[in-house]
Amino acid sequence: MTEMHAEPEDGDLVAPAGKIPVPPHVSAAIRTLIEWTGDDPTREGLLDTPERVARAWKEYCAGYGEDPAHHLSRVFEEVGGYDEIVMLKEIPFQSHCEHHMAPIIGTACIAYLPRDHVVGISKLARVLHAFARRLQVQERLTAEVADCIWQNLRPLGVAVVIRATHACMTARGVRTPGVTMATSRMMGVFRDDERSRKEVLALMGF
Numbered sequence: 001m002t003e004m005h006a007e008p009e010d011g012d013l014v015a016p017a018g019k020i021p022v023p024p025h026v027s028a029a030i031r032t033l034i035e036w037t038g039d040d041p042t043r044e045g046l047l048d049t050p051e052r053v054a055r056a057w058k059e060y061c062a063g064y065g066e067d068p069a070h071h072l073s074r075v076f077e078e079v080g081g082y083d084e085i086v087m088l089k090e091i092p093f094q095s096h097c098e099h100h101m102a103p104i105i106g107t108a109c110i111a112y113l114p115r116d117h118v119v120g121i122s123k124l125a126r127v128l129h130a131f132a133r134r135l136q137v138q139e140r141l142t143a144e145v146a147d148c149i150w151q152n153l154r155p156l157g158v159a160v161v162i163r164a165t166h167a168c169m170t171a172r173g174v175r176t177p178g179v180t181m182a183t184s185r186m187m188g189v190f191r192d193d194e195r196s197r198k199e200v201l202a203l204m205g206f
């Protein structure tokens, strides 16, 4: 697990309030990368870029400092007999692909069929972000979100559908803008019962 806010050592690495210190070897690595692209890391516009990039990556990957299951630890048992699907639709998220460290930008639909308790609805989005803010592949992100809900809420069913564009495909390589990748993970009744699966997919707008 990566430490999120390393305490500054006495002396040289003290950063302004709100900014985490960037170790010299990290900014050196980014300067090397700038040089490798063909630019001059010592020109004025690029002088502070290595530190900015380093801090930006700590934000992009903030999920390493989070336990996604923690967001599902507080449940509500008073659901007034509610026994239908609970869903968050088209939650926007950002991640980065582990093959190119390029942005993955998309939306997720997350649904579950509660057994006897529910979580605060925003918690589903928090679980998604905790897994998305890591280096990912979309297939694993989809499975991790679904498995986390399945294991921690023990619902009757979980359905996760993610649609995203991958900058590694749209901005480089085959350069195919506008292509969306879709992945899904169905568990419990949404996997085993065709009527339930159709119902949840219809709610998701498919």
Ligand SMILES: [Zn+2]
Binding pocket: 097, 098, 099, 100, 101, 102, 166, 168, 169
């Ligand atoms: Zn990629």
